Amino acid sequence: MRKLAIVALCAIAAGCGKGPPPAPSDAEAAFEKKLQEQFLDAKPGTVIEIPPGKHSLQRVLTLRANGVTVRGAGADKSILSFQNQISGPEGMLVYANDFTIEHLAIEDSKGDGLKINDGENITIRDVRVEWTAGPSKDNGAYAIYPVKCKNVLIEDSVAIGSRDAGIYVGQSQDIVVRRNRAEKNVAGIEIENSIRADVYENTATGNTGGILVFNMPDLTQHGEHARVYKNKVVANNLGNFGAKGTAVASVPAGSGVIVTSNPKVEIFDNDIADNRTANLIIASYYITNFADKKPTEGYDPYPKSIYVHDNRFSGGGDSPDGLDWKALKVSMFGINGHFPDVLWDGFVDAKAQVNGQYPAEQRICVKNGEVEVLNVDGPNKFSNPKVFKDEFHCELPPLAAVEMKGKA
Amino acid sequence: MSSFARISSAILALAALAGCARTPQPVHSFAEGKPDKLSDWHLVEARDGRLVPNTDVVPYDLNTPLFSDYAHKFRTLWMPKGTTAKYDAEGPFDFPVGTVLTKTFFYPKTGGDAKAVARTYDTSRDFAAGSANEALDLATVRLIETRILVRREKGWEAIPYVWNAAQTDAELARTGDAIALELVDTEASKAGRDESRPANAREAFTYVVPNENQCAGCHVTNVKAKAIEPLGPRARHINRDYAYAAGAENQLAHWTKLGMLAGAPDAAQAPRDANWHDAKAPVAERARAYLDVNCSMCHSPTGPANTTALDLRSANTDLRRLGLCKPPVAAGRGTGDRLFDIVPGKPDDSILLYRVTSNEAGVMMPEMGRNTTHKEGVELIRDWIAATSGNCDA
Numbered sequence: 001m002r003k004l005a006i007v008a009l010c011a012i013a014a015g016c017g018k019g020p021p022p023a024p025s026d027a028e029a030a031f032e033k034k035l036q037e038q039f040l041d042a043k044p045g046t047v048i049e050i051p052p053g054k055h056s057l058q059r060v061l062t063l064r065a066n067g068v069t070v071r072g073a074g075a076d077k078s079i080l081s082f083q084n085q086i087s088g089p090e091g092m093l094v095y096a097n098d099f100t101i102e103h104l105a106i107e108d109s110k111g112d113g114l115k116i117n118d119g120e121n122i123t124i125r126d127v128r129v130e131w132t133a134g135p136s137k138d139n140g141a142y143a144i145y146p147v148k149c150k151n152v153l154i155e156d157s158v159a160i161g162s163r164d165a166g167i168y169v170g171q172s173q174d175i176v177v178r179r180n181r182a183e184k185n186v187a188g189i190e191i192e193n194s195i196r197a198d199v200y201e202n203t204a205t206g207n208t209g210g211i212l213v214f215n216m217p218d219l220t221q222h223g224e225h226a227r228v229y230k231n232k233v234v235a236n237n238l239g240n241f242g243a244k245g246t247a248v249a250s251v252p253a254g255s256g257v258i259v260t261s262n263p264k265v266e267i268f269d270n271d272i273a274d275n276r277t278a279n280l281i282i283a284s285y286y287i288t289n290f291a292d293k294k295p296t297e298g299y300d301p302y303p304k305s306i307y308v309h310d311n312r313f314s315g316g317g318d319s320p321d322g323l324d325w326k327a328l329k330v331s332m333f334g335i336n337g338h339f340p341d342v343l344w345d346g347f348v349d350a351k352a353q354v355n356g357q358y359p360a361e362q363r364i365c366v367k368n369g370e371v372e373v374l375n376v377d378g379p380n381k382f383s384n385p386k387v388f389k390d391e392f393h394c395e396l397p398p399l400a401a402v403e404m405k406g407k408a
Numbered sequence: 409m410s411s412f413a414r415i416s417s418a419i420l421a422l423a424a425l426a427g428c429a430r431t432p433q434p435v436h437s438f439a440e441g442k443p444d445k446l447s448d449w450h451l452v453e454a455r456d457g458r459l460v461p462n463t464d465v466v467p468y469d470l471n472t473p474l475f476s477d478y479a480h481k482f483r484t485l486w487m488p489k490g491t492t493a494k495y496d497a498e499g500p501f502d503f504p505v506g507t508v509l510t511k512t513f514f515y516p517k518t519g520g521d522a523k524a525v526a527r528t529y530d531t532s533r534d535f536a537a538g539s540a541n542e543a544l545d546l547a548t549v550r551l552i553e554t555r556i557l558v559r560r561e562k563g564w565e566a567i568p569y570v571w572n573a574a575q576t577d578a579e580l581a582r583t584g585d586a587i588a589l590e591l592v593d594t595e596a597s598k599a600g601r602d603e604s605r606p607a608n609a610r611e612a613f614t615y616v617v618p619n620e621n622q623c624a625g626c627h628v629t630n631v632k633a634k635a636i637e638p639l640g641p642r643a644r645h646i647n648r649d650y651a652y653a654a655g656a657e658n659q660l661a662h663w664t665k666l667g668m669l670a671g672a673p674d675a676a677q678a679p680r681d682a683n684w685h686d687a688k689a690p691v692a693e694r695a696r697a698y699l700d701v702n703c704s705m706c707h708s709p710t711g712p713a714n715t716t717a718l719d720l721r722s723a724n725t726d727l728r729r730l731g732l733c734k735p736p737v738a739a740g741r742g743t744g745d746r747l748f749d750i751v752p753g754k755p756d757d758s759i760l761l762y763r764v765t766s767n768e769a770g771v772m773m774p775e776m777g778r779n780t781t782h783k784e785g786v787e788l789i790r791d792w793i794a795a796t797s798g799n800c801d802a
Contacts, residue, residue: 023588032583033583036582036583036584036619037582037583039621040582040583040619040620040621058586059584059586059616059619059622060622062619062621062622062624062625063621064621064624064634085769086586086614086616086769086779087584087586087616087618087622087769087776087779088769088770088775088776089769089770089772089775093625095624095628095631095634095712109770110768110769110770111740111769111770111775112740117631117712117715118631118632118712137741138741139741140740140741140770141738141739141740141741141742142738142740145738147715147738148631148715163740163741164738164740170715170738171715216737218717218728218734218735218737219715219717219737220714220715220717243739243740243741243742243743243744243745244743244745244746244747245735245736245739245743245745245746245747245748245759246736246739246740246743247735
């Protein structure tokens with residue numbers, strides 16, 4: 001009833017704030033005009049300084065010149081606010097190489113916060129991108145979003161409130177994501193369809209899922225080779241507020257690290273704790289409840305060459321998201337029990353196997369002390385789940401570190 | 409009449425004579441820089457109550473135009489004397505250095521307050537008497553902005569100008585502009601008006617003039633090449649008649665006759681997209697033409713939205729890439745909780761329809777260029793999806 005009344009009020013008030021936003025003050029308009037001109041006039045070597053203060057902007061800041069630096073006075077001092085945005089939808093949109101952005105914040109953009117499309121040599125340092133009202137269906141998809149980029153460094157940055165992924169690196173190659181904090185996003189940090197990524201010393205907490213390494217069909221490239229290490233992936237139990245239809249909408253609340261369909265992933269030396277569905281999930285494209293069950297040709301839906309070792313797991317797995325998973329947990333481990341630290345969906349690529357085994361280099365290896373693996377038997381709708389202790393004990397050669405040209 | 413008055417009227421008459429006799433200055437295609445006034449180019453000029461293209465400036469129109477908040481558009485082409493554009497069946501024609509295109513955005517006036525502009529498809533009152541479709545009547549239209557695309561040595565550049573209130577000239581607006589307007593469904597606009605909208609209904613919105621970098625948001629159709637290109641003057645869009653002062657003629661034929669275009673086949677042999685608003689044309693052709701013009705500058709295999717694997721060019725024949733049963737990639741809340749871009753037969757389950765209907769930044773498609781919903785365009789896409797067969801069940 002109350003909901004109905006609110007709906008009626010919205011209709012009367014012309015959509016609850018969805019009319020044109022308030023006109024900017026003269027000072028705001030003058031600031032924006034000057035800043036827009038700086039983005040238009042930027043040339044290689046230009047440094048655009050964002051002064052301290054909270055600056056309200058109406059329009060996306062678009063950059064098309066190579067070799068530009070955008071620099072503020074600190075991620076809590078120089079704030080670009082898009083609360084009253086009329087044109088975008090991004091906060092900042094960059095189509096350029098040799099781009100550095102540092103020491104500033106982008107808040108409340110209508111769409112993605114910082115999107116960098118098709119650039120090389122990208123540095124994002126001490127940048128905070130946040131939707132300040134916290135998790136909400138009105139938030140943009142990605143906070144920090146390089147896509148189709150080469151040589152990407154994201155460090156000491158913060159992403160809060162994304163309706164999809166906080167730090168999302170898509171269809172890119174040679175990537176370092178380090179010392180960042182991702183909170184209250186659906187996915188904290190996501191590496192998708194990317195080649196060679198090092199993700200380390202980050203903190204992902206309070207998200208629906210902490211760190212995701214995904215490989216999806218249809219896209220411009222297939223992903224492989226990611227190292228996830230020395231991260232703190234703790235208590236990612238936020239209810240999933242992703243939009244249906246998006247890949248992350250299928251992420252159960254309480255997921256620590258998830259690998260989906262991505263080959264060559266090494267996960268080691270992390271602290272992964274208190275993620276109440278599971279601390280680590282290794283899945284194929286088929287377990288996800290993506291509606292699409294017919295991925296395109298040339299796409300490998302199975303995770304292969306996954307190596308999990310020397311992580312510190314604690315807590316978690318005690319209250320999985322979703323009725324199926326809850327029932328499975330209770331039936332196997334009791335009301336007070338918990339899932340093992342590693343869940344595997346059990347889908348295998350029979351064509352790639354010989355005598356029921358992948359070739360050594362394609363196996364899923366878990367060499368992590370006493371850590372157990374639960375095969376949830378996804379192919380048979382969870383009918384014959386089984387806990388493995390030793391069967392996954394194997395080693396893979398370590399993956400090479402990412403080398404970025406010209407970057408420390 | 410006093411002698412003073414007589415002298416004054418003599419002076420006025422002389423001035424008027426001089427005005428008539430005045431030969432307009434030739435077009436100035438600036439090889440670099442951004443002149444402060446639109447009039448500096450001498451391409452289209454406001455005089456004697458009309459917006460008039462200069463000599464050798466040729467107006468043109470498209471089969472299906474981009475939707476821009478119901479604005480009407482007046483487009484012109486000018487090329488340096490003796491130069492010729494090379495025809496291309498798919499991409500933009502190869503125009504010579506010096507070429508300048510203009511596109512003037514305007515609305516029919518309603519006779520109401522300054523903010524009010526008419527929402528109508530009726531263009532019959534836009535043009536000055538006796539000009540066919542070659543000059544706008546400034547008594548009946550409100551000019552908003554004129555965008556220039558100029559072909560320079562280094563490539564195309566986009567330069568936006570915004571008209572002053574007196575409609576005497578437009579000023580450079582590199583950072584764009586935001587203009588508060590209200591669309592009014594007037595009786596005068598009834599000819600093209602959607603009957604479901606009551607007369608004098610008003611819709612307030614902010615008309616956004618893009619800044620230079622936003623121009624590139626649509627006009628850079630190859631994200632790797634990063635070069636600005638014209639979008640309209642392509643064979644499939646301009647293969648239609650235009651009402652010139654000397655009579656109606658196919659635009660490809662007219663440009664060829666003027667020596668501006670080389671290599672074009674007969675109009676009947678050239679590609680031709682449907683007019684989205686032509687109720688006699690098949691719905692699928694109209695919908696695909698509409699998607700091509702409104703979406704494919706980004707949603708093509710080379711465009712900035714190639715991250716999403718959605719290809720909305722009219723030439724695309726891959727149904728999955730057209731969006732049929734394709735899951736979204738980076739839509740965020742733009743999915744509207746729907747699972748696929750297009751669900752055949754089910755427009756309300758299709759993300760595409762949801763996004764073209766929305767006028768909320770972050771959800772709506774296209775991402776810019778409009779702040780209102782194109783109701784008639786949405787209905788066309790709805791009809792097309794409803795008539796598309798297939799299903800997305802696993």
